[in-house]
Amino acid sequence: MEREQIRVWLDTTDQVRSACDLDLLLFFTRHSHVLLTTEQIVNFVGYSQSEVAEALEHLLEAGLVTRLKGRAADADLYIFNGSGRGAPLSSLLDLASTRDGRLAVIDVLPKPTRTPRGALVALRAGERLRRAG
Amino acid sequence: MGVLTERDLVRTGIAGLDALLSGGVPRRNIVLVEGAVGTGKTTLGVEFVYRGASVFDEPGIIVLFEVSPAKLIRDAAGFGWDLPALERDGRVRIIFTTREVFRQEIQQADSLLLEQAAKMRARRIFVDGVAGMGTDVLEPREAFHVFVEGLQREDLTPVLALEAAALRDGSALPEESIADTVIRLSLEDVARASVRSLEIAKSRGHDYQMGRHSFRIIDGRGIEAYRRVQAPRVAARDRAAAFDTTKRASTGVPGLDEIVNGGYFHGSTTVVAGISGVGKSVMALQYIAEGARLGERSLMLTLDEQIPQVIRNASTIGIDLEPLIDRGLVKLHFDPPQEIEVDHHFHTIEQIVAEFRPVRVVIDSLSTYGSSLGTRGRLFRDFFHALIALMKENQIAAVYNHENPEMLGMSSMMGDFAMSSLVDNILLLNWVELGDEFRLGLTVAKMRANRTVHVTHECEVIDGQGMRVLPRRLRVPPTQPFAMYGGLISRSPTRWPGNPVPDGKE
Numbered sequence: 001m002e003r004e005q006i007r008v009w010l011d012t013t014d015q016v017r018s019a020c021d022l023d024l025l026l027f028f029t030r031h032s033h034v035l036l037t038t039e040q041i042v043n044f045v046g047y048s049q050s051e052v053a054e055a056l057e058h059l060l061e062a063g064l065v066t067r068l069k070g071r072a073a074d075a076d077l078y079i080f081n082g083s084g085r086g087a088p089l090s091s092l093l094d095l096a097s098t099r100d101g102r103l104a105v106i107d108v109l110p111k112p113t114r115t116p117r118g119a120l121v122a123l124r125a126g127e128r129l130r131r132a133g
Numbered sequence: 134m135g136v137l138t139e140r141d142l143v144r145t146g147i148a149g150l151d152a153l154l155s156g157g158v159p160r161r162n163i164v165l166v167e168g169a170v171g172t173g174k175t176t177l178g179v180e181f182v183y184r185g186a187s188v189f190d191e192p193g194i195i196v197l198f199e200v201s202p203a204k205l206i207r208d209a210a211g212f213g214w215d216l217p218a219l220e221r222d223g224r225v226r227i228i229f230t231t232r233e234v235f236r237q238e239i240q241q242a243d244s245l246l247l248e249q250a251a252k253m254r255a256r257r258i259f260v261d262g263v264a265g266m267g268t269d270v271l272e273p274r275e276a277f278h279v280f281v282e283g284l285q286r287e288d289l290t291p292v293l294a295l296e297a298a299a300l301r302d303g304s305a306l307p308e309e310s311i312a313d314t315v316i317r318l319s320l321e322d323v324a325r326a327s328v329r330s331l332e333i334a335k336s337r338g339h340d341y342q343m344g345r346h347s348f349r350i351i352d353g354r355g356i357e358a359y360r361r362v363q364a365p366r367v368a369a370r371d372r373a374a375a376f377d378t379t380k381r382a383s384t385g386v387p388g389l390d391e392i393v394n395g396g397y398f399h400g401s402t403t404v405v406a407g408i409s410g411v412g413k414s415v416m417a418l419q420y421i422a423e424g425a426r427l428g429e430r431s432l433m434l435t436l437d438e439q440i441p442q443v444i445r446n447a448s449t450i451g452i453d454l455e456p457l458i459d460r461g462l463v464k465l466h467f468d469p470p471q472e473i474e475v476d477h478h479f480h481t482i483e484q485i486v487a488e489f490r491p492v493r494v495v496i497d498s499l500s501t502y503g504s505s506l507g508t509r510g511r512l513f514r515d516f517f518h519a520l521i522a523l524m525k526e527n528q529i530a531a532v533y534n535h536e537n538p539e540m541l542g543m544s545s546m547m548g549d550f551a552m553s554s555l556v557d558n559i560l561l562l563n564w565v566e567l568g569d570e571f572r573l574g575l576t577v578a579k580m581r582a583n584r585t586v587h588v589t590h591e592c593e594v595i596d597g598q599g600m601r602v603l604p605r606r607l608r609v610p611p612t613q614p615f616a617m618y619g620g621l622i623s624r625s626p627t628r629w630p631g632n633p634v635p636d637g638k639e
Contacts, residue, residue, distance in 0.1 A: 032220070
């Protein structure tokens with residue numbers, strides 16, 4: 001996939017600003033109705049709590065996700081509204097549904113100010129292994 | 134037990150299951166579906182919701198804890214169930230959550246989830262995996278009770294899947310006593326094959342078929358349940374067992390009708406026993422061809438030979454089956470004998486009989502069933518009982534071929550198949566060794582409710598013509614009365630010399 005095409009999609013939709021936005025959207029694509037706490041979503045997508053909270057607010061403001069306040073356990077019901085949003089977004093999410101496609105989109109996105117938690121853990125594990133070796 | 138109206142029953146819509154549940158599950162019964170990994174719990178639960186939304190106008194919710202909704206949608210599509218379309222129409226909602234959140238949510242008086250269920254007029258809910266509902270405060274049983282109480286507040290009929298790996302150690306699971314309906318799913322190893330079975334362990338408020346029934350998960354369709362073959366017969370079958378003595382099925386074998394009083398009664402069971410190659414299948418083909426000649430529909434269930442072989446065999450004795458099949462007078466059905474799932478097999482026969490409505494049925498052969506199901510246990514006997522009952526219910530003149538292993542003579546009529554008491558008519562086909570020739574003998578060993586002359590008749594099978602019974606040319610010498618003999622009961626009769634009865638023996 002051409003980087004330029006991805007850039008056009010990202011610019012057209014103007015809704016995916018970061019890897020966390022993308023992964024959160026992909027999570028909601030696979031789980032169109034979720035009843036979870038923010039902490040649980042953090043665990044599922046693998047970013048820091050503040051990044052997920054920020055991305056969630058962004059998706060809510062963009063109208064891609066609706067949040068209904070839950071009654072217990074700080075869990076809210078999140079409903080994904082993005083499936084009928086037209087070509088640029090659906091093309092972007094289709095592409096990102098594969099490993100290579102996701103990495104290609106992330107590569108075009110602005111570099112994160114903070115490393116995704118999953119990547120950070122792997123980095124640290126690698127460092128420990130090198131030291132032990 | 135009170136009779137529930139159809140309105141009180143929730144029909145699952147799963148093929149065969151509602152019949153086992155006498156129409157469905159009483160509305161709002163808590164239905165627990167338990168079984169080990171891979172037994173089909175999720176498929177059953179999803180089909181319950183899918184059928185509700187698509188067939189019975191009862192929207193439903195699917196709650197998942199571990200399975201990804203995307204994968205569930207993909208798997209459902211394999212059965213032809215378009216869940217995304219139902220989601221778009223607001224008739225199905227798939228919710229992904231955790232057990233802890235779900236349990237707490239359901240406990241709330243103003244539960245958001247139940248509010249959503251009410252908004253979409255949901256009548257069904259499937260929760261995939263209710264194990265581990267316990268909390269720090271509540272024991273598992275109590276926690277489950279609290280959880281189902283929450284569900285009971287709404288007009289929902291819940292199906293709850295419970296993974297129970299070590300299900301059958303004799304102890305009941307705590308959830309079982311709280312649930313109203315318990316359906317156990319299992320995978321059984323049968324001679325290196327795996328067979329799925331389901332058992333309705335309990336179901337409050339209505340009648341249901343007890344015992345272990347079979348089911349399959351079929352691509353493009355979903356679950357199909359098959360009543361266990363041993364399940365009690367309906368009364369109509371018993372009533373139909375009475376013969377109508379005015380209707381007989383002629384055999385199609387020249388010379389045989391005279392021996393069997395004009396043919397077999399409709400609704401009767403006839404076994405033709407003899408060693409392989411003696412002519413049983415030839416007689417069977419003549420029997421169905423005779424039916425077709427008379428305009429009677431005839432069905433041949435073959436386990437030993439595939440349909441093209443049967444057609445070829447028929448052509449060698451001058452019977453062209455293909456036009457008879459095309460005209461709807463003859464139906465051939467082949468089922469491979471390996472790994473016969475007896476409930477499914479019987480269900481198939483029931484369906485064919487119901488749709489084709491044959492007057493005559495030939496089963497070729499009983500011995501092959503014996504090889505597949507075993508003759509020692511009850512399974513074969515129960516299956517044969519059910520088969521006979523089905524044929525009698527439909528007033529079918531059924532002929533069963535049975536391979537007797539003995540080449541010359543027979544020491545028992547049905548060998549290991551100790552079921553001659555179930556059978557109305559028994560015809561024995563025997564080789565008779567005369568000089569350097571094997572000649573064919575036919576004896577009517579039993580003909581219930583008919584005059585039977587126990588004479589062995591010679592038969593022959595002619596290329597292009599089939600079998601015929603040869604006329605009895607010899608004059609039979611006058612027979613001696615029993616009084617001429619002693620030792621009759623001890624099976625060593627000795628003829629008295631001279632006068633028939635010695636003095637003082639009367």
